[in-house]
Amino acid sequence: MKILIILSLFFALDAFAIDHFEGLHKKITKVIKGSNSLKKFTLGKNDEGSDLYGYVYDSQGSGEKVNHLVVAAHHGNEILSADLAYEFIKSLATKKNSFKGSRIYIIPVLNKSGYNKKEREEVAAGVSHDPNRDYPDPCVNKKDFKLKSTSLLARFVEEKKIVGAITIHGYYGSLTYPWGIYTDNYRSLDHDIFELKAQKAVSYNSYTTGTHADILYPAGGAFEDWAYFEHGVWSLLVELENNPNLDDDVKMLYSSIESFPNTRSRDHRHLGNCSQFKDLGISRP
Numbered sequence: 001m002k003i004l005i006i007l008s009l010f011f012a013l014d015a016f017a018i019d020h021f022e023g024l025h026k027k028i029t030k031v032i033k034g035s036n037s038l039k040k041f042t043l044g045k046n047d048e049g050s051d052l053y054g055y056v057y058d059s060q061g062s063g064e065k066v067n068h069l070v071v072a073a074h075h076g077n078e079i080l081s082a083d084l085a086y087e088f089i090k091s092l093a094t095k096k097n098s099f100k101g102s103r104i105y106i107i108p109v110l111n112k113s114g115y116n117k118k119e120r121e122e123v124a125a126g127v128s129h130d131p132n133r134d135y136p137d138p139c140v141n142k143k144d145f146k147l148k149s150t151s152l153l154a155r156f157v158e159e160k161k162i163v164g165a166i167t168i169h170g171y172y173g174s175l176t177y178p179w180g181i182y183t184d185n186y187r188s189l190d191h192d193i194f195e196l197k198a199q200k201a202v203s204y205n206s207y208t209t210g211t212h213a214d215i216l217y218p219a220g221g222a223f224e225d226w227a228y229f230e231h232g233v234w235s236l237l238v239e240l241e242n243n244p245n246l247d248d249d250v251k252m253l254y255s256s257i258e259s260f261p262n263t264r265s266r267d268h269r270h271l272g273n274c275s276q277f278k279d280l281g282i283s284r285p
């Protein structure tokens, strides 16, 4: 009995001792040490009261910069998405690039508690929520921003006047763009522009391209659609493949960001009819 108690105590302590989030950020801190272009920032405190970190890459030179965003691990169990963010930061710290005139904000893990537990959802006040169903949606009426992490990110997009955004998920092997909402027409007014950018970017990894809804599933309250319909942000969603080649995926990120225009989309209205099919149970990876 004594042994059992000691063993269970040991495992409980061990579970508390593992903070994958802090481990990842320690690794990133090491990688950016000595870089003049990369700095850590704090997005704010999540529902656990702990800080969410990001990194900003500021290209050399003065003058006004265009701000872009890369966000991984909305879903805490998609561990490789954070690994790709790490590899991207590492390459920014160590290799030359052509991001002149750009500022790139990278948030490797948005859902910290989920990431530490390898769980998709994030908990607020004892209730689990899917962070990527927590944003306002033109076709679904629901309570938005139940999580602090998502509301912090939304405010950040507004404050920093983000022009292009890439979110990283897993695992399907695709690069997709709006619409992913419940509509009878998945083509946005920028459909052809999005498709061209996506096709060019996947020349490195041969991922599938198309709208979120066509390639994956429609969903209500996803960041990628919110950023586009609310602000005209050029918003792309990466679904890493199962065994991704992260070097190739970093190249895809570079190509995507290089392809973003200097200004937001001018006409990002949703002109379709919201579909009656609103099965919120179906979830995109």
Ligand SMILES: [Zn+2]
Pocket (backbone or CB within 6 Å): 074, 075, 078, 132, 168, 169, 170, 284, 285
């Ligand atoms: Zn996901």
